[in-house]
Amino acid sequence: MYDVIVIGAGPAGAVTSRIVSSAGFRVLMLEKNETCRSPCAGYIGNTINLEPVDDAIIQSGITKMRVYFPDMTFQDFQLNGFVVDRYLFDMELVNRSQGSGTQVKWNSPVTDIISGEIKFSNGKASGKIIVGTDGVFSRTASFMGMEKQRFAACAQYHLKGIQPFSQTCEIFFNAEYAPGGYVWIYPTGKDSAKVGVGVTCFNPRNYLDKFIDCSGVSGRLNGTKTECVTGALPIGGLREKLVSGNILLVGDSAGMADPITGAGIHNAILAGEAAGKTIIDALEQNDIELLSNYETRIRRLLGKPLGRALEKRKKMDACSNNELLQEHLPELWVTFKKYWEK
Numbered sequence: 001m002y003d004v005i006v007i008g009a010g011p012a013g014a015v016t017s018r019i020v021s022s023a024g025f026r027v028l029m030l031e032k033n034e035t036c037r038s039p040c041a042g043y044i045g046n047t048i049n050l051e052p053v054d055d056a057i058i059q060s061g062i063t064k065m066r067v068y069f070p071d072m073t074f075q076d077f078q079l080n081g082f083v084v085d086r087y088l089f090d091m092e093l094v095n096r097s098q099g100s101g102t103q104v105k106w107n108s109p110v111t112d113i114i115s116g117e118i119k120f121s122n123g124k125a126s127g128k129i130i131v132g133t134d135g136v137f138s139r140t141a142s143f144m145g146m147e148k149q150r151f152a153a154c155a156q157y158h159l160k161g162i163q164p165f166s167q168t169c170e171i172f173f174n175a176e177y178a179p180g181g182y183v184w185i186y187p188t189g190k191d192s193a194k195v196g197v198g199v200t201c202f203n204p205r206n207y208l209d210k211f212i213d214c215s216g217v218s219g220r221l222n223g224t225k226t227e228c229v230t231g232a233l234p235i236g237g238l239r240e241k242l243v244s245g246n247i248l249l250v251g252d253s254a255g256m257a258d259p260i261t262g263a264g265i266h267n268a269i270l271a272g273e274a275a276g277k278t279i280i281d282a283l284e285q286n287d288i289e290l291l292s293n294y295e296t297r298i299r300r301l302l303g304k305p306l307g308r309a310l311e312k313r314k315k316m317d318a319c320s321n322n323e324l325l326q327e328h329l330p331e332l333w334v335t336f337k338k339y340w341e342k
C-alpha cells in the first residue's frame, strides 16, 4: 500500500510527488510513456519558484515579447524568462522526485481506478491518496465523472538554419494562420527556434505550414524542420471540482493552463506545491477531509487570473476575423495594459 499514487510524470506530477516523498511518505508515480514527452514551446517566466536548473536545459534567455497584429504592425514588451528544452526540464523534475524517494514506473498507462486501487497496463497498486496529473485528456478526471475539457490543438516545428530575433518571443495574431489562437517563434539558439501554432479548430499543422510558407515572415523561416510535435492544452478554465474523496487533480488535468496564452507550466508547478503540502497535512493527521484545503488554496491563488483569462477567451472566440482581431487584440492579450482594465 502506497501513501500516494501520482498518475502522470509531467511537471505537476513530478513536483507533487517530490514534495510528498521528501516528507518520508511512500509515493508511486505512474507514467504511460517510456520517458517524459510533453510537446511544448517551453517558455517559463522567471517568477517560477524553482531551484537553479542545469545550463543545458535553458535554450535561450528571453527579455522581450514582440506581439504582431493581423496587419503585421507590432508592439514590443519587456519580458523576463527563458525557453527550456522541455524533455530535459521534465526529466530534471522527475530525477529530483526520484532523489527524494518517489518510485517511478514508466510504460504504465493507468486504465482504471476503483476506490484506492489503480490498474495500469502491467500491474496494479493501492494508495491512500490518488493524484491525477495526467494532462489535458485526464483519465483520472473521467473516473471522477467529469466531462472532457475544451482544448486548443497545437503543432510545432523546431526550425534550424533560420534567423530568430535574439532573446525575443514573437507572437502573431491572424485568423487565417491561427484561428482562435496564435503563432509563436521562440528562439532556441542563434539560428534555431521553436515555431508553433495553437488553434481552436482541427489540423493545426496545416495552419502552421501555411504560416511558414506564406506569411510576411516566411523569408526568415526558410530553414530545416528538425522535429514536428503535436499536442493539446486545456482552454476551458479551472475544473468545477479539484478534489473528490481521496482523489485530487493538479495541472492541465484540472484545467490550470491559461485559456488565452496556453501557458501551464508555472501553474502546474505552483499547484503541485500546494497539493503536496496539503497531502502531507492529510497524511500526518490521518484525515482525508483535509484534502479539500487544496481546492480552497487553488481557487484563492488561480481563480481570479484564470477566471479573467476565461472571459477573454470568450471575447477572443467572438473575434473570428482579422478586422475584429485587429481592433480588440489589446483587450485580449496579457502584455497590453488594456487586458488588465475592467
Ligand SMILES: Cc1cc2nc3c(=O)[nH]c(=O)nc-3n(C[C@H](O)[C@H](O)[C@H](O)COP(=O)(O)OP(=O)(O)OC[C@H]3O[C@@H](n4cnc5c(N)ncnc54)[C@H](O)[C@@H]3O)c2cc1C
Binding pocket: 007, 008, 009, 010, 011, 012, 013, 030, 031, 032, 033, 036, 037, 038, 039, 040, 041, 042, 043, 044, 108, 109, 110, 111, 133, 134, 135, 136, 138, 139, 154, 155, 156, 196, 230, 231, 232, 233, 250, 251, 252, 253, 257, 262, 263, 264, 265, 266, 268
Ligand atoms: C505545443 C504546446 C506548447 C506549449 N507551450 C507552453 C509554453 O511555452 N509555456 C507553458 O507554460 N506551457 C506551455 N504549454 C502547456 C504546458 O505544456 C502544460 O500546461 C504543462 O505541461 C502541464 O503540465 P502537467 O504536468 O499538468 O501535464 P503534462 O505535462 O501534460 O503531463 C501529463 C503526463 O501524464 C501522462 N499521462 C497521461 N495519461 C496517463 C495515464 N492514463 N496513465 C499514466 N500517465 C498518463 C502523460 O504522458 C504526461 O507525461 C504548451 C502545450 C503545448 C501542447
